[in-house]
Amino acid sequence: MTSDCLEPGALIAGRYRVERLLGEGAYGHVHAATDIELGRPVAVKVLRAETVWRAHVGDRFAREARVLARLRHPNAVAVLDYGDHDGRPFLVMDFVSGPTLASLLDTMRPLPLARAARIGAELADVLAAAHAIPLVHRDVKPENVILEPTHDGGERALLIDFGLAFLVGDDDKLGRLTRKGLIAGTPHYMAPEQVRDLDIGPPADVYSLGCLIYELVTGQAPFDAPTAVELMSQHLYVAPTPARTLRPDLDVWLSLDQLLLEMLAKSPALRPPAEEVRARLVQAAAAGAAQSPRRLAREGRMVPPAPPARVDEGSAWGAVVAYVGGEPPPSLLAALAANGVSLVSDAGAAAAILAPDCDPPRIAALAAGGVPVVSAAARRDMPRIVALLRAGAAEVADLPLEPADVTAKVSRAIRRQARAAARGAR
Numbered sequence: 001m002t003s004d005c006l007e008p009g010a011l012i013a014g015r016y017r018v019e020r021l022l023g024e025g026a027y028g029h030v031h032a033a034t035d036i037e038l039g040r041p042v043a044v045k046v047l048r049a050e051t052v053w054r055a056h057v058g059d060r061f062a063r064e065a066r067v068l069a070r071l072r073h074p075n076a077v078a079v080l081d082y083g084d085h086d087g088r089p090f091l092v093m094d095f096v097s098g099p100t101l102a103s104l105l106d107t108m109r110p111l112p113l114a115r116a117a118r119i120g121a122e123l124a125d126v127l128a129a130a131h132a133i134p135l136v137h138r139d140v141k142p143e144n145v146i147l148e149p150t151h152d153g154g155e156r157a158l159l160i161d162f163g164l165a166f167l168v169g170d171d172d173k174l175g176r177l178t179r180k181g182l183i184a185g186t187p188h189y190m191a192p193e194q195v196r197d198l199d200i201g202p203p204a205d206v207y208s209l210g211c212l213i214y215e216l217v218t219g220q221a222p223f224d225a226p227t228a229v230e231l232m233s234q235h236l237y238v239a240p241t242p243a244r245t246l247r248p249d250l251d252v253w254l255s256l257d258q259l260l261l262e263m264l265a266k267s268p269a270l271r272p273p274a275e276e277v278r279a280r281l282v283q284a285a286a287a288g289a290a291q292s293p294r295r296l297a298r299e300g301r302m303v304p305p306a307p308p309a310r311v312d313e314g315s316a317w318g319a320v321v322a323y324v325g326g327e328p329p330p331s332l333l334a335a336l337a338a339n340g341v342s343l344v345s346d347a348g349a350a351a352a353i354l355a356p357d358c359d360p361p362r363i364a365a366l367a368a369g370g371v372p373v374v375s376a377a378a379r380r381d382m383p384r385i386v387a388l389l390r391a392g393a394a395e396v397a398d399l400p401l402e403p404a405d406v407t408a409k410v411s412r413a414i415r416r417q418a419r420a421a422a423r424g425a426r
Contacts, residue, residue, distance in 0.1 A: 004049040005029050011036075012085045016044050016092060028061075032095060035080075041095040042080060047088050058089060065091045067162050070133055075126035077160055096158055098149055101212075102142035109219035113253055116216035117285040119145070122157040123209055124278035131202035131274055137162060138200070140208035141189045142215070187228045188221045192266050195232040203268035206277060210263025213281075217256070218246040222264060240264045254323070255343055256284040258333050283342045286320065321410055322350035324366060325357040332401055341407060347371060352394075352410050352417075356401060360391035367392030372413035376401060 006029070010018045016033040019041075023030045028047045035042050047061055065082040068091075072078065081092035101119070110116070123145065130137060139161065146158040191207035193200050214222045222241070223234040244250035244257045259280050265271050272280070323343045333343055347353055353366050356376035366373045372394035377384040379398045388396050394416060395409035 006031060006046065012044055012046070012090055013083050016042060016090075018044070033092075035092075043077075043093045043095045045091040045093070046085065047090070049088055061089050061091070067135060068093075071126075071130055071135060071162075073126045073129045075122050075156065075158055076129075077158055096146055096148045096160075098147045098155070098158075100143055101145035101147060101157070101216075104147060105142055105215070109215075110247060111216045113217065113250065113256070114285050116213060117256060117281045119147075119157045119216065120209065120213040121278050121281035121285065123159055123212070124274045124281060126159050127202070127205050127209065128274035128278060131205070134202060135162075136200060136202055137205050137208075138194070139186060139189075140205055140212060141186045142212060143186075145212075187231045188223065190232065190235060191268070192236050193268055195235050201268065202274060203271045206263050206271045206274055207265075207268075209274070209277065210260055210271075214240070214243055214260050214264070217250065217260070218243050220246070236266070253284055254328065254345055255280060255333055258330055259284065262330070286342055320344060320350050322347040322353045322371075324353055324355040325362075328354075329401075332403060332406070341410065352413050354406065354410065356397065356399070360387045363388055363393050364391040367394075372417045374406070374409045374413055 005021060005024065006012070006018045008018055008020055012018065012033065015035060015037055017036055019032045019034060021029060022032050022043060028045055030043055030045045033042050033044045034040070047058070062082070065079055068076070068079040069082075077096055078094045079091065080094065083090055104111075111119075123140070127137065127140070137159065140159070144159060144161045146160055147155045148158055150156050189208040189211040191200065191204035194204055211222055223231055223238065225231040225234060240261065242257055243260050244253075250257055259272070259277065262270065262272055263277065320342050322345060324345075324347065328343055343354070344350060347366070347369065350371060353371050353373045355363060355366060355373055358366070358375060363373055363375055373392065374395045374397055375388045375393040376397040376399050377388060385396050394413035397406050397409045
């Protein structure tokens, strides 16, 4: 414990009684404390005495308090108070307990896919709220994520430490305080524009989150090197290895694998916004829930597969659809995910099969499995359309594929199959 660390029993601002030290960094200490006026546990971050007088440290600390006060989200720690104690600024926050994501990775890597997708979705949700301010975190990494236990036996991912955050386009003290030439962030999770010390925005957080989720899914960061310089060079010039080549059971999570590649795009303009990332991760998790018990057992989570989703009239929202015949175009994958359709490669886990490039004999073999098959043909190619329908295709979508048309055809095929099953049960 350092010399200027507050002792247990010390009162901060006459209200917050220090209980114990939670952690310390280069600029301050974080204490578990009790708010004696309200009788509740809190966490109090206090600047070190020797850092108070350093240029910009006090401004940055005050900025962190004001930034967090603007962000109200279930997956962010709430700011309760800010003040001065014997000349040292302090920040009072909700007390949260639980391990960091980094400590979890020390004992378990990779994570079960469903858990990785859920954690990623929660972090994407809080980043979407921050970006709407527009606030950029700039240091998304496992050490800055706390996994707080919930009353139902689950966990909640909390994004912490907004000390490097800044507001895009703000011209007051909430703006960027880091001087040019001083790169902020953590090398394994830094976006290319951070490495180049360019002006950054929300896409930088999406890139960092992509690195984090990639590590949860594969057990390793997308880039690694013995030196920071080599590592930053990889962020700039090396394409990441597709996650499914490092984790074979990701083959039924094609949408997640594709999403990670999009999040790790070198160009900020090519990365999806955090709100879209959250929606697609939720869909990936839904698709993962439909995996076979054997696959889930390999992940250490023996749960029964989810039944095919009910699809409302005119919509395929929530449907899990197998894509057969090569890789789905990324644009189609993203558009269908945005419309609630999850594409997987395992026909045994799907409510329908999308096979736009298969010939009639292959369609006949797929249809023999009892799952409705949607194929595709040019609108005026009547010989192919007739051949596909005779082979057993439930629907034939128009080429080139349009997400709205595919969604409607899949929805109709699933509804028809459900009605036939209901008649057969009578």
